[in-house]
Amino acid sequence: MTLMVSYNIVCKKKSPKFYENVEIIRLNSPWYSKKELVDVLTNIEKPKFVDINIKTRTKAKVADHNYKELLKLVSKYNVEWVGISNIENTKTYDEARKLLGNNTTKICAKIETLKGCKAINSIIKTFDGIMVDVEDLAFEIGWGQASKEKDRIYDLCNAKNKEHFRLTGVIFEHVKFNKTVYTYGAFDLLHPGHIRMLESAKSFGDKLIVGIVGDNAIRKLKGKDRPIQNEKDRLRIVASLKCVDEVMPQKEYDPVPNLEKVKPDILVKGDDWDYIPGQEWIEKHGGKLIKPGYSSGWSTSETVKKIKDEKR
Numbered sequence: 001m002t003l004m005v006s007y008n009i010v011c012k013k014k015s016p017k018f019y020e021n022v023e024i025i026r027l028n029s030p031w032y033s034k035k036e037l038v039d040v041l042t043n044i045e046k047p048k049f050v051d052i053n054i055k056t057r058t059k060a061k062v063a064d065h066n067y068k069e070l071l072k073l074v075s076k077y078n079v080e081w082v083g084i085s086n087i088e089n090t091k092t093y094d095e096a097r098k099l100l101g102n103n104t105t106k107i108c109a110k111i112e113t114l115k116g117c118k119a120i121n122s123i124i125k126t127f128d129g130i131m132v133d134v135e136d137l138a139f140e141i142g143w144g145q146a147s148k149e150k151d152r153i154y155d156l157c158n159a160k161n162k163e164h165f166r167l168t169g170v171i172f173e174h175v176k177f178n179k180t181v182y183t184y185g186a187f188d189l190l191h192p193g194h195i196r197m198l199e200s201a202k203s204f205g206d207k208l209i210v211g212i213v214g215d216n217a218i219r220k221l222k223g224k225d226r227p228i229q230n231e232k233d234r235l236r237i238v239a240s241l242k243c244v245d246e247v248m249p250q251k252e253y254d255p256v257p258n259l260e261k262v263k264p265d266i267l268v269k270g271d272d273w274d275y276i277p278g279q280e281w282i283e284k285h286g287g288k289l290i291k292p293g294y295s296s297g298w299s300t301s302e303t304v305k306k307i308k309d310e311k312r
Contacts, residue, residue: 182264184211211250
C-alpha cells in the first residue's frame with residue numbers, strides 16, 4: 001500500500017518529515033481557489049490526486065468550481081488521479097475522459113450514495129479506481145449500513161484486482177495490484193515523445209512489456225528507407241530505459257501473437273491511431289485499452305525529412 005494525504009496537512013502545517021513519506025498528495029478542490037490550485041499543481045512535484053465535485057457541496061468551502069472547467073484545468077498538469085464525487089453510474093467516466101483530453105490521468109469513482117453502491121459492479125469495471133466516502137454515505141443510510149457497504153465494495157475491489165483508496169484517519173492508503181502493461185511500436189530514432197508515452201504506459205501497471213515491431217513490417221508501413229535503426233539496435237535501446245521492464249520482438253504491427261504469450265491486463269497505444277491492432281483481443285480477454293494523448297512536436301519521420309533536406 002502507498003500513502004495519500006491532504007495537501008493542507010503536510011504542507012500548510014509544515015510537516016516536512018511526514019511529507020517525505022507520503023507518495024500521493026490529495027487536493028480537495030472546493031477548499032482551494034483556482035489560483036491556489038494552479039500554484040500547487042505547478043509547484044508540488046509528488047504525484048497528485050485532485051477531488052472534483054459534480055454536485056454542490058453542503059459543507060463550508062473556499063471555492064465553488066465548475067466541474068467541467070476544473071477537469072479541463074487539471075488536464076494541463078501532471079495529475080495522476082482525479083476523484084469524481086457522487087458517482088452513481090458509468091456515464092461520467094466517458095465525459096470526464098474526454099474533458100481530460102485522453103491524457104494519462106486516472107479516474108477514481110467516489111461512492112457516496114446508495115444508488116452508487118447498487119451500481120458498483122459496473123462502476124468497478126469502468127473506472128480506474130474506487131474510493132468510498134463513508135461519512136457522506138452514512139448521511140443517507142446510517143453509519144452501520146455505510147460501514148457494511150464500504151467493506152463489501154472493497155472486498156469486490158480486491159476480488160477484481162481494482163485499485164482503491166481506503167481511509168485511515170486523515171490518511172488514505174492506496175491499494176494497487178500487480179498489473180502487466182503491453183505497448184508496441186517502431187521506436188525508430190527514440191525521441192522525447194516515445195519516452196513520454198512509455199513512462200505513461202508504465203504508470204498504469206507494475207510491469208511494462210514493449211513490443212518492438214520488425215524491420216520488414218516497418219518498411220511496409222513507412223517505406224523502403226525505414227527503419228533508420230535495425231530491430232536489434234531498437235530492442236537494445238528501449239530495453240535500457242528505466243520505465244521498461246521487458247522488451248520482445250513483434251514481427252508485425254499486429255500484437256496479438258505477443259498478447260497471447262504475455263496475457264497483459266492493459267494495452268496502451270497513442271490516441272493518434274484510428275484503428276488499434278490488439279484492441280479486440282484485450283477487450284475480449286477482460287483487459288483494458290488505454291490511449292494516452294499524442295505527444296505533438298516530436299516525429300521520427302519529420303526528423304528524417306529534415307536530415308534529408310539539409311543534405312541537399
